[in-house]
Amino acid sequence: MGIYQARYASEKLDFLCAETLFEIDYGILDLSHVKNVELKNLFCYLEEVLTVELMLNYRQNRTGMFRVHLFGDVWCYCERDFIITAESCRELEERVISENRIWYVFDEFLAGRLRG
Secondary structure, eight states: OOHHHTHHHHHHHHHHSSHHHHHHHHTOOOTTTTOOOOHHHHHHHHHHHHHHHHHHHHHHHHBBBEEEEEEEEEEEEEEEEEEEESSOOOOOHHHHHHTTTTBBBBBBBHHHHOOO
């Protein structure tokens, strides 16, 4: 994976977004436009990783928001060792987006209940 990190940094950044997660979530991700075999393999790998993480979020996450947890009154976005905390959901969303992280709501009903 190390080879891909430097070579496809901008493509990877473009791929790792809420739109891609939405397409994975709804089964409509189409990689047929990617002609470079190495890049396509990288995207397929990232798709698998995001699919597994999204499935875990569906099972274990009670906020309805990808990588977002609520601990008492503290909102947390947890991506492996990278954690962002905030006092409100709106503040957390702003901070996550400003850090170029994925903000994706996979369950509007659940998220709406918590947001108030």
